[in-house]
Each structure stands twice: as C-alpha cells, then as structure tokens.
Amino acid sequence: MTNEETQGRPSRPTLNAPHIAQMALALIDAEGLDAFSMRKLGAALEVDPMAVYHYFPNKAALFDAIVEAIYTQIDTSVAVAAEWDEAVATYMHAMRNAMRAHPHALSLVATRPVNTAPVLVLVEVLVARLTRAGAAPTEALAMVNCFGTFTIGHLLADVGAPVGGPEGPPPDATILDASAIPTLAAAMAAGWVFDPDAQFDLGLRAMIAGFGAHYGLRDPN
Amino acid sequence: MTNEETQGRPSRPTLNAPHIAQMALALIDAEGLDAFSMRKLGAALEVDPMAVYHYFPNKAALFDAIVEAIYTQIDTSVAVAAEWDEAVATYMHAMRNAMRAHPHALSLVATRPVNTAPVLVLVEVLVARLTRAGAAPTEALAMVNCFGTFTIGHLLADVGAPVGGPEGPPPDATILDASAIPTLAAAMAAGWVFDPDAQFDLGLRAMIAGFGAHYGLRDPN
DNA sequence: ACCTGAACACCGTTCAAGT
DNA sequence: ACCTGAACACCGTTCAAGT
Numbered sequence: 001m002t003n004e005e006t007q008g009r010p011s012r013p014t015l016n017a018p019h020i021a022q023m024a025l026a027l028i029d030a031e032g033l034d035a036f037s038m039r040k041l042g043a044a045l046e047v048d049p050m051a052v053y054h055y056f057p058n059k060a061a062l063f064d065a066i067v068e069a070i071y072t073q074i075d076t077s078v079a080v081a082a083e084w085d086e087a088v089a090t091y092m093h094a095m096r097n098a099m100r101a102h103p104h105a106l107s108l109v110a111t112r113p114v115n116t117a118p119v120l121v122l123v124e125v126l127v128a129r130l131t132r133a134g135a136a137p138t139e140a141l142a143m144v145n146c147f148g149t150f151t152i153g154h155l156l157a158d159v160g161a162p163v164g165g166p167e168g169p170p171p172d173a174t175i176l177d178a179s180a181i182p183t184l185a186a187a188m189a190a191g192w193v194f195d196p197d198a199q200f201d202l203g204l205r206a207m208i209a210g211f212g213a214h215y216g217l218r219d220p221n
Numbered sequence: 222m223t224n225e226e227t228q229g230r231p232s233r234p235t236l237n238a239p240h241i242a243q244m245a246l247a248l249i250d251a252e253g254l255d256a257f258s259m260r261k262l263g264a265a266l267e268v269d270p271m272a273v274y275h276y277f278p279n280k281a282a283l284f285d286a287i288v289e290a291i292y293t294q295i296d297t298s299v300a301v302a303a304e305w306d307e308a309v310a311t312y313m314h315a316m317r318n319a320m321r322a323h324p325h326a327l328s329l330v331a332t333r334p335v336n337t338a339p340v341l342v343l344v345e346v347l348v349a350r351l352t353r354a355g356a357a358p359t360e361a362l363a364m365v366n367c368f369g370t371f372t373i374g375h376l377l378a379d380v381g382a383p384v385g386g387p388e389g390p391p392p393d394a395t396i397l398d399a400s401a402i403p404t405l406a407a408a409m410a411a412g413w414v415f416d417p418d419a420q421f422d423l424g425l426r427a428m429i430a431g432f433g434a435h436y437g438l439r440d441p442n
Numbered sequence: 443a444c445c446t447g448a449a450c451a452c453c454g455t456t457c458a459a460g461t
Numbered sequence: 462a463c464c465t466g467a468a469c470a471c472c473g474t475t476c477a478a479g480t
Contacts, residue, residue: 015444033385038473048446050474059473060386107328107384110377117397124402137408146375146424153374154367156331163328163384164254165281165454176338181345187358203367203428206435210427213434236463259454269465271455280454386473 015047017055021065025105028066032104032161066105067112068119074098076125084133084219085208088147091126092204096151106160110152133217143211150207151200158196236268238276242286246326249287253325253382287326288333289340295319297346305354305440306429309368312347313425317372327381331373354438364432371428372421379417 013019023044028036038059042049056062075098079091099109123144130140178185211217234240244265249257259280263270277283296319300312320330344365351361399406432438 037471039471050447051445053474054444057389058386060383061389063383063385064388107332110331110374111328111381111383112385112388113378117401120397120402120405124405127408128404131404136411137404138411138413140404141408141413142420142423145378145420146371146427149374149378150367150371150424150428151374153331153370153372153377156374156377157334157366157370160332162281162284162332164284164333165279167285167333168278168282176341180338181341183349183352183358183361184341184345187348187362190357190359192359192362199363199366202363202435203371203432206367206431207371207424207428208431209434210429210431211424213430214423214427258452260452271466272464274455275463 015045015051015055017065018069020045020052020055021062021069024062025066025069025102028104029102033107033163034165063108064112064114067109068114068116070099070102070105070109071114071119071122073101074122076122079125079129084129084217085205085212087129088126088208089201089204091129092147092151093201095148096155096200099152099155100159103159104161106152106156107163110156110160130217133212133219135215135217139215143215146207146211147204150203154196154200154203158200236266236272236276238286239290241266241273241276242283242290245283246287246290246323249325250323254328254384255386284329285333285335288330289335289337291320291323291326291330292335292340292343294322295343297343300346300350305350305438306426306433308350309347309429310422310425312350313368313372314422316369317376317421320373320376321380324380325382327373327377328384331377331381351438354433354440356436356438360436364436367428367432368425371424375417375421375424379421 020041024036024041027041027044031040038052039049041052045051052062056065074095076091076094078094079087082090099106102109123141126144126147127137127140130143131137135143241262245257245262248262248265252261259273260270262273266272273283277286295316297312297315299315300308303311320327323330344362347365347368348358348361351364352358356364
C-alpha cells in the first residue's frame with residue numbers, strides 16, 4: 001500500500017535522486033542559480049529541507065547530478081549518417097540545443113566535470129566517428145574536447161546567466177569616441193547584427209575544417 | 222594632512238573603486254569565489270562591510286569591476302609583428318595567460334560581459350589586425366568572438382573552479398567496462414596524457430586556419 | 443531507511459545615523 | 462562625501478531525534 005492509497009490525496013511521490021535533480025533543475029531554470037536554495041528545493045518537494053541530504057551529501061553533489069541530467073538529454077543519434085564533418089557539426093549542434101534550454105545552469109555545466117558512464121558513452125560516440133574518418137583515438141579525444149569547450153564557451157557568452165548576480169547597467173555612460181575603435185565602429189556602421197547561431201556554426205565549422213586539414217581526415221570510401 | 226600624517230601608524234590607504242576590486246580579486250584568488258563575501262572584503266580592507274557600497278551598488282557590480290581588471294591585464298602588444306595567423310595565436314595565448322592566473326574568477330569572466338572602453342580597445346587591436354589580413358570588420362568581429370569564447374571555454378574546463386561548491390568524488394566507483402567505450406579505452410591504452418596547453422594551441426590554430434581558408438585571409442605584401 | 447526540526451555560523455543589503 | 466552599526470530576511474549544514 002503506497003502513500004497515495006492509504007491517504008485520499010496523492011500529496012507527493014516518494015523521493016529519489018533523479019527526481020530531486022529534475023526538480024532542482026526546474027527551479028534553477030525558473031528562478032536562476034542565485035535564487036536557488038536547498039530550503040526552496042525542500043519546499044518544492046513538499047518535504048523538510050534536510051530530506052534531500054539523504055540522497056545527496058551536499059549541494060555541490062546535487063549540482064553534479066544536474067549537469068549529468070543535462071548531458072544525457074543530448075540526442076546523439078544524429079551523428080551517424082552523414083560525412084564525418086557534417087556528423088561532427090550536427091552532433092555539436094545537438095549538444096548546444098540541449099544546453100541552450102538551461103541558461104541558468106550553464107555555469108555548472110562549464111565548470112563541473114562529469115565522468116559518469118552515461119556521459120562517457122556520449123563522448124565515445126563522437127570520438128569513434130572521428131576515428132572512422134582517420135583520426136587516432138588520442139587525436140579524436142583532443143578534437144572532441146576542443147569542440148566541446150568552444151560550444152560551452154560560446155553558449156556561456158551567448159545566453160549564460162551571469163555568475164554572481166545579475167548584471168547591472170554599464171558603469172556610467174562612457175561615450176567613447178569612434179576614433180579609438182575605428183574597426184569596431186566600421187562594423188557597427190556596416191550594420192553589424194549579432195547572430196549567435198550563425199556565428200557558432202561558423203566558428204565550429206572553421207575548427208572542424210582546420211582539424212580535418214591538419215589530420216588529413218576523410219571518410220573511407 | 223593625510224590620515225597617515227595625523228596618526229602615527231598608516232593603518233590603511235583611502236578607499237577607491239580599483240583598490241577595492243583588486244583586494245576582492247586577491248581574496249577570490251586566495252579563498253575561492255564561494256568563500257568570498259562582502260563582510261570578509263570589509264575586514265580585509267579594515268573597514269565596515271557597508272563601506273564598499275559607497276563605491277559599488279552591489280556585489281554584482283564589484284564582480285564586473287573584477288572582470289574588467291583581469292581583461293586589462295592582457296598584454297596586447299604581442300599581436301603586432303608576425304604574420305596574421307601568428308599574431309592571432311600570440312594574442313589569444315596572452316589572453317589565456319592573463320586569465321589563467323585567476324581560476325576562481327574565470328566563471329565571472331565567462332559570464333559577465335564587459336563593454337567598457339578599455340576592453341573595447343583591447344578587442345579593437347585584434348579586430349584591426351584581422352582586417353589588415355583581408356577580413357571585413359564584421360567578419361573580424363565574429364572571428365574574435367569565436368576565438369575568445371573558445372579560449373574561455375577551454376580555460377574553464379581546464380582550471381576553472383567549479384561553480385556551486387567543490388566537486389566531490391565521482392558518485393560511486395562505477396567501474397564501466399571498456400567494451401562500452403572502446404575508442405576511449407584505446408586512447409587510454411595508447412598512453413593518453415591530458416596536455417591542456419598543447420590541446421588549446423591545437424584547437425586555436427585549427428580554428429584560425431579554418432577561418433583563414435574560409436575568408437581567404439593573407440597578409441598584404 | 444527515510445524524514446523531521448532545532449540550532450549554528452554565516453550571508454547581502456536596507457536603513458538611519460554619525461562625521 | 463564617506464563611513465558606521467544595527468537590523469532583516471535569508472543561507473548550507475550539523476546534529477539528535479523521530480518513525
């Protein structure tokens with residue numbers, strides 16, 4: 001007999017680690033990382049704040065679980081079909097899309113390494129694809145690392161929530177004259193619009209092409 | 222008559238924004254971002270914790286000042302002489318070196334944009350160099366953005382302090398069998414050693430070369 | 443095993459006040 | 462203008478206790 005059956009109202013499901021992590025991520029998505037607290041998490045779970053400490057030793061361990069939850073949301077099936085360089089690009093776009101859904105958790109993803117089995121399997125998929133294009137395993141691993149850090153770094157600058165509180169207005173309306181930054185001024189005059197998606201794709205493909213040339217990668221025929 | 226002259230002992234210099242930011246950065250470098258607090262900053266400055274609020278509206282604004290302080294420590298004079306691709310590589314290595322000195326502040330650098338004049342001038346240097354190699358201003362700006370986000374993303378994963386508390390041990394000794402990750406296992410067997418500096422240089426030069434080919438960049442002769 | 447609740451040692455920031 | 466100090470509404474985590 002479960003709790004729901006003995007009592008009339010299904011007040012809450014039994015606690016477990018993945019569910020706690022999901023709830024924590026939902027709170028962070030909704031309110032931001034700074035507004036998140038173990039006490040609010042307890043309230044959202046309709047449980048004493050200390051109850052979560054039975055499943056996670058501390059807040060940091062909970063954050064690790066959140067990062068893994070985000071990684072495992074990546075759909076890696078996209079990286080199979082196409083040419084090697086297209087496969088890499090598609091894979092990294094999939095990773096970017098999964099992470100883009102959680103701007104307030106990006107700083108966690110960027111700084112909390114995860115070496116759990118599910119994430120390693122995720123890495124394996126792309127590394128294996130690169131070796132099939134002619135890279136040595138160690139070379140493939142280095143490339144994947146560079147693709148990943150670029151993706152996360154770009155995403156952080158694009159939509160990442162500022163660590164340490166919301167950003168305020170620029171510290172004074174320092175009107176700087178265009179003569180000090182002529183090239184930047186020229187870019188503005190040329191109608192520069194910041195298109196993060198296009199820019200990411202551009203940078204990603206530049207790196208892919210550069211690696212491809214460096215290592216002589218190509219698909220076997 | 223300064224405070225030092227009227228009293229026998231020069232207990233502390235007068236407060237000012239840059240000095241406060243430097244002290245805050247020193248505390249963050251020494252103890253970490255989580256251990257940093259406005260109260261400890263006040264203590265380090267030998268002043269009431271609330272005194273800093275006369276120079277910064279809140280902690281977030283202080284963090285912005287810290288990020289700018291780190292950016293302005295970059296030595297941009299290195300980007301002048303060589304070929305365009307060498308100039309870019311040298312510039313980005315200089316940026317990386319400046320940021321590498323502050324692992325606990327990297328998450329701030331990665332997520333708190335700075336648009337103050339000194340930083341824009343920093344950007345101008347590299348953007349201008351790229352236009353001299355044949356890039357349009359808007360293209361140069363996009364490239365610099367990609368170089369920067371890769372550099373910061375790679376650095377975060379390399380030495381960045383975890384946001385949200387120190388990382389604990391992996392959640393259980395999940396011995397995953399090598400058959401699930403054969404390529405990763407092969408890389409380990411091949412004596413893979415993680416060399417962040419070499420890997421960064423490799424990825425950076427791949428991106429530089431890829432962009433160079435894409436835009437047909439070359440130095441004028 | 444799983445959850446509670448009080449307690450400890452902290453936080454950032456407000457506000458009114460001092461000089 | 463520059464700094465103080467009390468007060469408010471919070472934190473994460475410990476510990477002993479309940480079931």
